[in-house]
Amino acid sequence: MTSVDVHQHLWTPSLVAALRARREPPFLDGWTLRLHGEPPFEVPPGDHDIAGRAELAAADGLGRVLVSLSSPIGVEWLPAAEARPLLDAYHEGSAALPEPFGAWAAACVRDVDANAAAKDLDRGFAGLQLPANALADAAGYARCAPLLDLLEERGLPLFVHPGPAPAESAGPGWWPAMVPYVQQMHAAWFAFRAFGRPRHPGLRVCFALLAGLAPLHGERFAARGGGAEADVDPGVFVETSSYGPHAVDATVRALGAEAVVQGSDRPYAQPPLNPGFGLGGAAAYAFRVANPQRLLTGR
Template identity: 40%
Template sequence: MDTAQPIDVHQHLVPPALEDALRRRGQPPLLDGDTLHRDGCAPAAFGPGHFDVEARVAQLEEDGCAKALISLSSPLGLEYLPPEEAWPLLDHHDKPLLIHPGPVSLPAGQLPAWWTAVVPFVAQQHAAWHAWHAWQVAGPQAHPDLRACFVALAGLAPLHGDRVRARGGSGFALTGNVYYETPSYRERTVALLQDNVAAGAIVYGSDRPYAQPSLTGLPASTSDAIRVANPGRLLTGPSRKPTHQEAWCQTRSG
């Protein structure tokens, strides 16, 4: 894969066979006309942006990206793969692991529409990152070469190092194999996280069609780092150390 071009590392698309299956279901996840119903989530409009490949390619070009990494939507509850099956695949293909929120169960109609994306999804990422740190970073590294990407900036978990140390933890080691994807967060928040993670660890993702791109005012050098250089290392491995221009904390303005 040519990774020297802008990449969106986080998009979702529903293939035709899955759309048909969702329309036949009688309980969530299901499609009812133009509405997608998922457990724990507010009903969402379902249109061409969810399934039309040509429309998505046009949108990708409009966003200024040449490639996108596509997956099903984990909150549908369809993607669980047992670790004993996942590890051999990751090792064999030398691919990164995308760590994404999964399905949730909440009372219907009692919470605002934004609740699931802001509270349980963020909490899942926060917990996943701390589990990763305790298992893969602080302890014996069972998979030292595995590259992992936490969507939603890992629920901002790396910002809690002070609290971990105050409660008896050992703090967080910085590693070049862990990446943080950006959807819905703006420049100030991303810059704050970058000060607490390894250089070159921020990668661009939009979470289309469920969200819109949020990083629109980046300096050219910073945009190149998080859209091109950093995603390239995520996909192919750290063949070299990030340059100063590829490290957000060394290139952001101000």
């Protein structure tokens, strides 16, 4: 069976060209990314060299790497007329990536169009990524319901990734990753339990960055009447990007090893040197092989 990393980012030439064609955020000025809610970011071109990234994947022992649109850029939140050229460029480039790459599809969440998402998924994408701030409450789940219905009908998973940081967010360069992104994932985790799972009983879902460590709040959840602390959903997974042995160990204690899959967020973070995070070879196999297989196929 194949070792999988479910969370990387790789900007193809078509996406780069589409971002450079814009004059309002989000856009690329050369290799400087300009967004609404974050300071300008200098993108190292080598991070998105396709051949180089394939070599890194091979060195990591990965047989499959799933790339996704960088949701903090904010493409999914643009009006459909602005989002569609960028989404088309992303899907075109990602669908043409060589082995070992696969990809998550993306969709506009401001103007939801399930028919457009269906056509994108027809190209062989692993599932659909949506920004966490689109799935943070009941209204978000109502708005995105046609997209989630589509995934359920096709037996494909949902990947929840941090969305754009608020425009008023301020602080040092690490602030968006440590505060808004984590807060979004925390909210999305509990919103899925409250609003997503009741409406979508068959949907498999994976939360980026260990769901902002929301699973570690099980004791408080139980104390405040939310439900049993050990009430684990077998269709829910979390990926490990940017975290290490302490956080992964605690998450395994909260959810069990069957809920954890490897995600690295490369090039913004690196895959773990120890894929078992100090928990042994069986854990490494579960995180990289068995659990991603269940997430992606349901088997």
